[in-house]
Amino acid sequence: MATNANEAAHGAADAAHAAETGGMPQIDFATFPNQIFWLVVTIVVIYLILSRVALPRIGSVLAERQGTITNDIAAAEELKLKAQEAEAAYNQALADARVEAQKIIAEAKAEIQIGLDEATAKADAEIAAKAAESEKKIGEVRAGALEAVTEVAKDTAAEIIGMLDQKADAAVVSEAVNARLKG
Amino acid sequence: MATEEASEGLVFHPMDQFKVEPLFGGDAIHWYTPTNATLWMGLTVVAIFLLLVLGSRGRAVIPTRVQSIAELAYGFVYKMVEDVAGKDGLKYFPYIMTLFMFILFANFLGLLPMAFTTTSHVAVTVVLALAVFIGVTVLGFVKNGASFLGLFWVTSAPLAIRPVLAVIEIISYFVRPVSHSIRLAGNMTAGHAVIKVFAAFAGAAILSPLAILGVAAMYGLEILVSFIQAYVFTILTCVYLKDALHPHH
Numbered sequence: 146m147a148t149n150a151n152e153a154a155h156g157a158a159d160a161a162h163a164a165e166t167g168g169m170p171q172i173d174f175a176t177f178p179n180q181i182f183w184l185v186v187t188i189v190v191i192y193l194i195l196s197r198v199a200l201p202r203i204g205s206v207l208a209e210r211q212g213t214i215t216n217d218i219a220a221a222e223e224l225k226l227k228a229q230e231a232e233a234a235y236n237q238a239l240a241d242a243r244v245e246a247q248k249i250i251a252e253a254k255a256e257i258q259i260g261l262d263e264a265t266a267k268a269d270a271e272i273a274a275k276a277a278e279s280e281k282k283i284g285e286v287r288a289g290a291l292e293a294v295t296e297v298a299k300d301t302a303a304e305i306i307g308m309l310d311q312k313a314d315a316a317v318v319s320e321a322v323n324a325r326l327k328g
Numbered sequence: 329m330a331t332e333e334a335s336e337g338l339v340f341h342p343m344d345q346f347k348v349e350p351l352f353g354g355d356a357i358h359w360y361t362p363t364n365a366t367l368w369m370g371l372t373v374v375a376i377f378l379l380l381v382l383g384s385r386g387r388a389v390i391p392t393r394v395q396s397i398a399e400l401a402y403g404f405v406y407k408m409v410e411d412v413a414g415k416d417g418l419k420y421f422p423y424i425m426t427l428f429m430f431i432l433f434a435n436f437l438g439l440l441p442m443a444f445t446t447t448s449h450v451a452v453t454v455v456l457a458l459a460v461f462i463g464v465t466v467l468g469f470v471k472n473g474a475s476f477l478g479l480f481w482v483t484s485a486p487l488a489i490r491p492v493l494a495v496i497e498i499i500s501y502f503v504r505p506v507s508h509s510i511r512l513a514g515n516m517t518a519g520h521a522v523i524k525v526f527a528a529f530a531g532a533a534i535l536s537p538l539a540i541l542g543v544a545a546m547y548g549l550e551i552l553v554s555f556i557q558a559y560v561f562t563i564l565t566c567v568y569l570k571d572a573l574h575p576h577h
Contacts, residue, residue: 169343171450171517176348178359179366180451187369188456191376191430196422199380203402206387206395213389 298322342524346448346517364444365452372433372446380429401429405562412566416573423463424569427456428562435516435554439547447557448516450509457509460565468572479575508564515557519550 170176299315299322306318351362380401383394391399405425409417431447438445446452468476480497482490523546529539 169517170346170348171448171513173348176357176363176365177451179357179361179363180348180446180449181455182359183363183366183369184446184452184455187373188426188430188459190373192423192426194373194377194381195426195429199376199384199398200402200422200425202384202387203380203399206384206389206391207399207402209387210389 295322295326298326340525340528342521342528345444345520345524348449365446365449368434368437368444368446371437372430375433375437376429401425408563409566409569412563413570413573417566417569420569424562424565427460427565428558431456431512431561432555432558435558436551438516438520439550439554445516445520448513448520450513453509453513454505456512456561457505460508460568461505464565464568464572467569468575471573472575476572476575479571483576504564504568508561512557512561515553519546519553522546523550 299319302318302322303315348357348363348365350357351364351367354361357363379394380398383392383398386392386395388395402425405428406418406421409421409424413420434445434447434452437443438448468479472478480494480501482493482497485493523543526539526542526546530536530543532539
């Protein structure tokens with residue numbers, strides 16, 4: 146109810162207001178020349194600002210950016226190719242190195258084998274020489290022992306004869322011992 | 329008593345905001361008098377200058393915020409002209425950009441409280457629309473000669489109904505500037521008037537929450553409308569330009 150009353154009051158107020166101002170300001174033709182004049186001025190000013198300064202500048206910035214992006218993409222493409230080349234070269238180098246390493250390993254193995262064989266042969270020879278020498282020494286020792294036995298026998302015989310108060314003739318004793326030993 | 333107070337508090341003058349008044353006192357409005365219309369048109373120039381000229385002064389490859397908005401506006405209108413009017417329409421891009429920027433900023437600045445909306449006036453929009461209409465018509469005849477009239481002769485229709493279509497086409501052609509201008513002025517006027525009405529209701533305590541909500545909602549809608557109307561005006565200009573450049577359907 147209250148709103149209805151209000152609206153009615155407003156309607157009346159509006160009507161009065163409208164009557165006093167002459168309706169919508171939009172169709173007050175007295176202001177048209179003024180608005181049109183200032184509109185034309187405004188549009189011309191904006192047009193000059195845009196066509197002389199703003200649009201060429203923004204256009205050139207956009208073109209420049211497009212150029213930069215294109216260049217960057219090209220550079221990136223180039224770098225990618227370079228990277229691929231580098232990768233290929235790296236892989237090649239790796240393969241080469243592997244082959245080289247295999248070769249070196251094989252060589253080293255062969256060398257070591259040769260050295261080993263040589264050392265083995267040398268050691269064998271030395272062992273053989275040592276064995277021969279030992280054999281000889283053993284023979285000598287054996288011979289020496291026989292001789293010593295003879296000597297001891299002679300000495301012992303001479304002593305025994307001396308103890309029997311007999312004058313022992315060295316030559317006779319030695320001969321007798323030798324004869325015994327041979328016998 | 330209470331109702332009297334309420335009705336006094338709720339004075340409706342939704343159209344007062346559209347009054348053209350001299351800026352520096354006086355009553356007479358001559359064609360050269362600086363008025364509030366002059367002021368707000370001048371402010372659109374300032375705003376456009378700030379955005380497009382000052383905003384792009386760095387010419388940065390990586391744009392600042394303002395520069396990227398300027399570039400966005402440029403790209404938006406440029407693409408519109410290119411898509412609708414074709415490559416040969418790009419010659420008229422600066423003028424279409426001028427129209428778009430003026431209408432857009434006039435609409436947006438008009439949304440500031442206490443502002444005057446220049447584009448709510450028929451005088452303004454009619455001049456803009458007529459400029460487009462006359463310009464496009466002259467351009468059509470200059471570019472195509474008499475064959476521009478082929479625009480009204482729909483060759484894809486059966487011969488018998490072509491004269492009828494021609495009459496309809498001619499009428500619709502001459503209605504263009506009317507609809508072109510009234511659409512913009514009407515939208516701006518209506519929206520602002522509705523905001524004012526809601527605002528006036530805010531004087532009544534009971535209604536004020538609803539009224540303020542209404543103002544806020546209308547304001548949001550008006551922001552949308554401001555942009556859409558600038559867009560519509562511009563894209564229609566492009567369509568008319570396309571008709572002038574390529575009159576054959």
